[in-house]
Amino acid sequence: MLTPLLSRRTFADLAAWNGADHRDALAAFRRSAARFLAGAVDPGSLGIEPGAFLPAAEAARTASPDTARDFFETHFQPALLSPAEPGSRGFLTGYYEPEVEAALVPDARFRFPLYRPPADLVKVDDATRPEGLDAYFRFARQNEDGRLDEYPDRGQIEAGHLAGQGLEIAWLDSPVDAFFIHIQGSARLRLSDGRRLRVTYAAKTGHPFTAIGRILVEEGELTLAEADMDGIRTWLAAHPTRVRSLLDRNRSFIFFREAVVEDESLGPVAAAKVPLTPMASIAVDRLLHTFGTPIFIDAPSLVLGEAPFQRLMIAQDTGSAILGPARADIFVGSGEAAGRLAGRVRHPGDFTLLLPTALHERLGR
Incomplete structure (x- = not known):
């Protein structure tokens, strides 16, 4: 059963969606797609069933980076994820x-x-x-x-x-x-x-x-x-x-x-058994979330790269301090500069999950 913490939204409700660059998120999701297709993803207690991702996972194999936005709009619909504590906001850190x-x-x-x-x-x-x-x-x-x-x-x-x-x-x-x-x-x-x-x-x-x-x-x-x-x-x-x-x-x-360091541009293979993509992979509470879920994070007070942080991320890791539904740790990258950047991320943000269309229809509100 889907968690009552989720409520229906449309892409038109996401003010920053159209202006965001979704190519890195598509590349990260493609890495998780193989896990979905192999039946190797366990569901979290939010009720997001891995099997619902199969059509998107299959389509991701051949999706072009230039059509990343169309890909996500075709296979998913947004749902706002509320924090467990009423009246609070989600929270972001970096690693x-x-x-x-x-x-x-x-x-x-x-x-x-x-x-x-x-x-x-x-x-x-x-x-x-x-x-x-x-x-x-x-x-x-x-x-x-x-x-x-x-x-x-x-x-x-x-x-x-x-x-x-x-x-x-x-x-x-x-x-x-x-x-x-x-x-x-x-x-x-x-x-x-x-x-x-x-x-x-x-x-x-x-x-x-x-x-x-x-x-x-x-x-x-x-x-x-x-x-x-x-x-x-x-x-x-x-x-x-x-x-x-x-x-x-x-x-x-x-x-x-x-x-071994196989690809200098990617991070380590993490909890979801796929390499992390800088600025497109996040760590989440693995007991709640289903790895591979796309999550659009809107954190206007967090400025990275001279722009407010409004990006589509993929849940691909976890951490001992990452607890609760609207809580995420952004994988920033590797090396000293990434460390300086990650160390100053402690910001509120809103979490909108992209649910496969079949799951989104079950929300009923």
Whole structure:
């Protein structure tokens, strides 16, 4: 059943629709189309059925970028998505793929590892989750006797819990860089021999995510306006003796897998199992949304590229802090410039989902 948070709209209701460039969104949707056609997309609890996307997915294979707007208007109809809290608006943040120097062997400079998943880390669900393990956890530690319990958190891992297991993928020269790669979920690593390695999310301990920027604001170290990525990094650089204790307050810890950088223009393969498209892919709450859904975001107070952010995006990723229906994280791109841009995105916006016509007709209002 479709969520009551959706209400009918027409393309004429979207004031910025006609003037927007939909070519990147079409390219991103085409990447998700293969997943729809393979029957490899799970529905979220908003009730948007993956099977309804099949006609659009088939047509996307041959759709021309020059007719992107016509493509979406032919196969979809808009529906406004209201936030779960009445009277509120949707909210946007940004994320990116960091690019940093790294080494495959530790030395005096490169001392801070990124890890592969350990062998005793296992996925859990409602059927396998042991009594006493919070329902939030999707991963647990499997003990030698088969029992499952909470995996050690960031502080315990950084104190040496995984030492000697050979799980290190690469080593960085900054614990802050490693931490922010955990937050972003991926990175491009520049090795000393000229090679480039990509690491992407593989698993996590399961502990809830805690935003260290929020901690710094609550404790009076930064104002809300100062607590963007640049402000947090500046604070960390000015308080080196407090870095470790602050980072460890985010108990969530991420494990990675290796991947090659196949296309410099695209981001990593993310939760929807397709490469992210800069400025066309968003992370959403995966328990609510169906990956591959086009979402038109109207956020006039967010100015990127000297224009208000009014763009069609495709839901292709998720994140621990991305919770609720009208909540999205914009994938900005890769590298330092993308990081500066992503770090200042904290803006309200309106979310209009493009529903396959057959689903849109069910709204009845």
